[in-house]
Amino acid sequence: xxxxxFKSKVTGxxxxxxxHGNQVMTILGREPAAQGIIEADAMPAALAALQAxxxxxxxxxxETGESGATEEDGGGARAVALRQRLWPMMEMLRxxxxxxxxxxxxx
Numbered sequence: 847x848x849x850x851x852f853k854s855k856v857t858g859x860x861x862x863x864x865x866h867g868n869q870v871m872t873i874l875g876r877e878p879a880a881q882g883i884i885e886a887d888a889m890p891a892a893l894a895a896l897q898a899x900x901x902x903x904x905x906x907x908x909e910t911g912e913s914g915a916t917e918e919d920g921g922g923a924r925a926v927a928l929r930q931r932l933w934p935m936m937e938m939l940r941x942x943x944x945x946x947x948x949x950x951x952x953x
Contacts, residue, residue: 851952856945857938867951870935873899881952889943896936900929 850867852860862870868878874892876882884892942949 852935852938852949853951853953854938854942854949855947856941860934860938862935866931870896870932873932879952882950884939884942884949886943886946886948889939889949893936893939893943896932896939900932903928 848864850862850864850870852862864878871878871882874884874895938949
């Protein structure tokens with residue numbers, strides 16, 4: 847799998863490259879998979895898990911005095927912090943939960 851395409855009836859599609867989608871799956875306590883579903887009743891726990899990962903990254907950055915985003919390859923480009931990467935997924939989950947619809951991928 848090279849990309850994840852998350853879909854919900856109440857949001858636009860959310861596309862993530864495989865490494866980032868796999869990271870989301872791991873944070874959610876799931877095995878990375880080509881297809882899947884997050885039911886509306888599981889979304890509060892999913893949101894809590896994503897927020898906990900963001901908080902853990904922020905705490906680690908505070909301990910080391912870093913901002914959470916680092917320079918890559920000496921080119922001065924800053925990496926995307928986990929909170930930035932997860933924000934679209936969290937918004938998708940919030941909206942889908944409010945509407946009572948699932949989020950799916952690979953279908």
